[in-house]
Amino acid sequence: MSVYGIVAAVFGLTRQRPAWVTSALQAVYVNFALLTISVGAMIFALVTHDFSVGYVAQVGSRATPVFYTVISLWGALEGSILFWGWVLAMYSAVVVYSNRTRAGGLVPWSAVALLTICLFFFILLVGPADPWALVSPTPLDGPGPNPLLQNHILMAVHPPLLYLGYVGMSVPFAFAVGALLSGEIHSADWIKLTRRWTLSAWAFLSLAIIAGMWWSYEVLGWGGYWAWDPVENASFMPWLTSTAFLHSVMVQERRGMLKLWNVNLIVGTFLLTILGTFLTRSGIISSVHAFTTGTIGYYFLAFMALCIVVSLVLVAGNSEKLRSDGYLDSAASRETVFLFNNLFLTGFTLVVVLGTLFPLVADAFNGAKVTVGAPFFNKMTIPICVALLFLMGVGPALPWKAATPAQLRAAFVPPSVVVIVIVALCLLSGVREAYAIAAFAFAGFALTNNVREYVIGIRARMKAHGEAVPVALVRLVAANRRRYGGFLAHMGVIMVAAAVTASSSFRFEREGTIKPGQTMLVKGDLSVRLKTLWGKDEPQRQVVGADVEILKKGTVIGMLDPRMNFYRTQEQPVPTPAVRSRPNGDVYINLMAFTPDGNSATLRVILEPYVPWIWVGGMVVAFGAMVSAWPVSRRSARRVGYAVPAPAGGVAGSGGFPTPAMSQTNMSQSAAPTLPTTSA
Amino acid sequence: MSEQSEHTPDPSPRPSSRRPIAIVALLAVIGTFGYLMIGGVEENLVYFLTPNELLAKGTKAIDRPVRLGGQVVPGSVQWNAESLDLRFRVTDGAKEVLVHSTGAPPQMFRAGIGVVVEGKYNRAGVFESHSLMVKHSNEYRAPKAGEGQHPERIDKTLIRS
Numbered sequence: 001m002s003v004y005g006i007v008a009a010v011f012g013l014t015r016q017r018p019a020w021v022t023s024a025l026q027a028v029y030v031n032f033a034l035l036t037i038s039v040g041a042m043i044f045a046l047v048t049h050d051f052s053v054g055y056v057a058q059v060g061s062r063a064t065p066v067f068y069t070v071i072s073l074w075g076a077l078e079g080s081i082l083f084w085g086w087v088l089a090m091y092s093a094v095v096v097y098s099n100r101t102r103a104g105g106l107v108p109w110s111a112v113a114l115l116t117i118c119l120f121f122f123i124l125l126v127g128p129a130d131p132w133a134l135v136s137p138t139p140l141d142g143p144g145p146n147p148l149l150q151n152h153i154l155m156a157v158h159p160p161l162l163y164l165g166y167v168g169m170s171v172p173f174a175f176a177v178g179a180l181l182s183g184e185i186h187s188a189d190w191i192k193l194t195r196r197w198t199l200s201a202w203a204f205l206s207l208a209i210i211a212g213m214w215w216s217y218e219v220l221g222w223g224g225y226w227a228w229d230p231v232e233n234a235s236f237m238p239w240l241t242s243t244a245f246l247h248s249v250m251v252q253e254r255r256g257m258l259k260l261w262n263v264n265l266i267v268g269t270f271l272l273t274i275l276g277t278f279l280t281r282s283g284i285i286s287s288v289h290a291f292t293t294g295t296i297g298y299y300f301l302a303f304m305a306l307c308i309v310v311s312l313v314l315v316a317g318n319s320e321k322l323r324s325d326g327y328l329d330s331a332a333s334r335e336t337v338f339l340f341n342n343l344f345l346t347g348f349t350l351v352v353v354l355g356t357l358f359p360l361v362a363d364a365f366n367g368a369k370v371t372v373g374a375p376f377f378n379k380m381t382i383p384i385c386v387a388l389l390f391l392m393g394v395g396p397a398l399p400w401k402a403a404t405p406a407q408l409r410a411a412f413v414p415p416s417v418v419v420i421v422i423v424a425l426c427l428l429s430g431v432r433e434a435y436a437i438a439a440f441a442f443a444g445f446a447l448t449n450n451v452r453e454y455v456i457g458i459r460a461r462m463k464a465h466g467e468a469v470p471v472a473l474v475r476l477v478a479a480n481r482r483r484y485g486g487f488l489a490h491m492g493v494i495m496v497a498a499a500v501t502a503s504s505s506f507r508f509e510r511e512g513t514i515k516p517g518q519t520m521l522v523k524g525d526l527s528v529r530l531k532t533l534w535g536k537d538e539p540q541r542q543v544v545g546a547d548v549e550i551l552k553k554g555t556v557i558g559m560l561d562p563r564m565n566f567y568r569t570q571e572q573p574v575p576t577p578a579v580r581s582r583p584n585g586d587v588y589i590n591l592m593a594f595t596p597d598g599n600s601a602t603l604r605v606i607l608e609p610y611v612p613w614i615w616v617g618g619m620v621v622a623f624g625a626m627v628s629a630w631p632v633s634r635r636s637a638r639r640v641g642y643a644v645p646a647p648a649g650g651v652a653g654s655g656g657f658p659t660p661a662m663s664q665t666n667m668s669q670s671a672a673p674t675l676p677t678t679s680a
Numbered sequence: 681m682s683e684q685s686e687h688t689p690d691p692s693p694r695p696s697s698r699r700p701i702a703i704v705a706l707l708a709v710i711g712t713f714g715y716l717m718i719g720g721v722e723e724n725l726v727y728f729l730t731p732n733e734l735l736a737k738g739t740k741a742i743d744r745p746v747r748l749g750g751q752v753v754p755g756s757v758q759w760n761a762e763s764l765d766l767r768f769r770v771t772d773g774a775k776e777v778l779v780h781s782t783g784a785p786p787q788m789f790r791a792g793i794g795v796v797v798e799g800k801y802n803r804a805g806v807f808e809s810h811s812l813m814v815k816h817s818n819e820y821r822a823p824k825a826g827e828g829q830h831p832e833r834i835d836k837t838l839i840r841s
Contacts, residue, residue: 343706347713358721369728373745376724511783513761535834544834564787566833572814573787573833592784598838600761602784 168201210618256325
């Protein structure tokens with residue numbers, strides 16, 4: 001515990017003497033090293049079952065397998081705050097290291113911001129969330145982690161990803177503060193740095209959200225993956241604002257507009273991560289993430305208030321430097337699409353914030369216990385999602401500044417044909433739900449135009465360089481990774497949107513109680529047969545399972561074993577559904593109830609078409625983001641970046657994004673075309 | 681975006697002529713959202729009530745989405761495994777409400793246990809529930825001496841080694 005005190009003191013001192021910049025930056029490394037030791041010590045304590053340590057006594061148990069013992073590091077409040085601090089310290093060290101040759105005040109000031117955020121978490125660690133508090137007398141055994149959190153392998157994946165994403169949003173915020181404090185806010189440089197960091201944090205956050213959905217689907221047993229639970233919303237809100245930022249930042253880089261707006265989005269994203277942590281950690285909302293009800297909520301509120309005040313003062317003080325350099329030329333331009341994209345994404349965020357906070361406000365004002373149901377969120381957000389899908393198709397196909405009628409035709413005619421085909425197919429196959437049809441249609445619309453960008457680029461390369469399709473594809477992406485990575489991320493989002501629509505519109509559910517040997521009809525030619533009920537004793541739990549055969553036209557095509565886990569330390573059993581995944585959909589079986597003599601079991605069978613594509617889409621999103629964010633090595637930049645100007649630019653008439661190297665050249669002349677274009 | 685732009689602010693007259701339009705458009709869209717949200721939230725609020733509070737609301741509570749919390753009245757549970765029809769009464773000590781739901785109750789469901797049912801109270805005086813949750817203590821704790829094992833969940837003969 002003294003470790004934290006020392007660290008806090010070290011950087012506290014250096015912070016007040018900006019002259020000692022080098023030493024301050026070294027404190028970032030020391031900070032990281034000490035926290036690493038601390039995390040290592042905690043894992044050691046967990047693994048060796050040192051129950052004199054408060055946190056171990058809280059989540060440890062001799063009966064828990066080692067794997068779940070290690071990951072219980074983030075399984076409760078104190079450990080998760082420690083882990084949070086460690087991730088933040090790691091990010092700080094990476095920021096300082098990767099920019100060690102950069103001159104100017106940006107990085108030192110950003111480091112100050114990061115260390116201040118770190119300090120806040122240290123205060124939590126020595127105050128309300130002290131994992132090292134001694135327990136006396138030392139207990140012989142502990143309760144083990146929350147059963148829900150030791151029931152699935154995804155518990156090892158989702159939380160670290162979420163921290164990488166969530167905490168990663170502190171870095172853009174620190175850069176914004178650093179740029180404002182150092183006066184580098186008017187330079188184009190800081191925004192590029194910020195964009196890349198936001199993009200990688202965004203990729204982690206996207207993966208974390210998808211992994212969280214997957215966990216909920218595989219563990220909670222209700223057959224769904226998204227319930228507009230405050231916890232889910234907490235991770236989703238910063239995702240929405242950072243998505244908005246990733247788009248609007250392009251307008252700033254290209255046209256010098258929306259500077260103030262972008263700073264606000266960065267700050268807003270960071271504040272939403274703190275708000276999300278407050279919501280999930282303070283215990284005001286009950287969920288698997290709310291570990292305790294304590295005073296920690298007030299700390300978060302105070303910190304959030306501090307951040308708001310500091311950001312407001314800094315932004316207001318620099319408003320002159322955040323003035324727009326450009327202006328909107330035409331309604332039919334990519335800028336306009338980005339503007340609407342931002343409008344819808346912020347609108348989306350507002351809806352989610354409102355729906356999430358409303359119960360708290362209602363409770364505070366008249367003590368009414370209310371929840372905002374999923375129908376509210378669905379009703380409000382589905383139209384926005386459809387609109388966003390539409391924009392996702394329009395944006396890539398429209399050029400900057402102003403589109404010519406020919407470009408507009410090229411952007412709208414092919415995807416519109418796809419829309420008509422999809423609507424016709426939906427109607428023919430009996431889909432009548434207007435929103436489902438609209439979602440499919442616009443997903444097709446967007447997919448067409450995003451794929452089209454690839455096709456045009458590949459064709460141009462094949463023509464110009466005589467390359468084969470795979471070679472052309474690789475070189476095309478390599479030449480402008482930012483642009484094509486973005487389109488790839490779009491395709492991932494489209495996959496998720498289409499899969500969510502399909503699985504929610506065509507979901508089918510049947511429940512029944514059957515005896516061993518009996519068969520239950522599910523739907524059409526699909527039925528399930530209960531083979532046996534069985535039990536199994538494990539050190540930490542008793543498992544009750546049902547072996548269920550899946551039959552198609554009377555022949556067995558698969559076998560599932562849904563279970564119910566009775567942990568020795570908790571009364572409530574934890575259901576463990578079993579899922580058979582195929583590209584065209586899942587068969588999801590949950591053991592709802594059984595008789596102790598094994599003579600009957602109640603099964604809930606859910607058919608969810610195309611669910612696996614949600615997980616695949618999420619991975620495509622992250623992959624696309626990584627393609628965009630990966631730093632360009634000097635060698636490859638020389639090889640492809642300069643030698644071959646983005647061919648799609650001229651052909652599609654859509655003006656590619658500048659490659660990083662290009663955007664460093666003068667972009668302030670917003671009236672003059674700055675991109676090299678080739679004509680086909 | 682470099683030094684240059686700072687010293688020479690854009691002299692074009694067009695921004696000033698276009699900006700008001702943009703602002704009006706923004707306000708319109710934001711206004712629409714605001715309206716939709718206020719309307720939407722009111723309709724979709726789900727109140728958490730006890731049987732006493734539900735009955736006190738009278739006709740105002742009918743056909744509104746409600747979460748009803750209370751205890752299952754012993755002896756009131758009627759379960760038809762064939763038709764998956766479940767009926768029971770929920771009490772808060774003061775009043776009782778008849779609840780009807782379809783589907784098997786959770787494994788923990790039994791008389792006397794705390795439940796939260798979500799659904800609507802209809803004119804016939806029956807609470808039609810579409811979701812039934814057993815309320816349990818979320819606390820998990822170390823087993824005390826002598827209670828290391830839970831009572832048997834399933835018959836011993838079915839336990840696999």
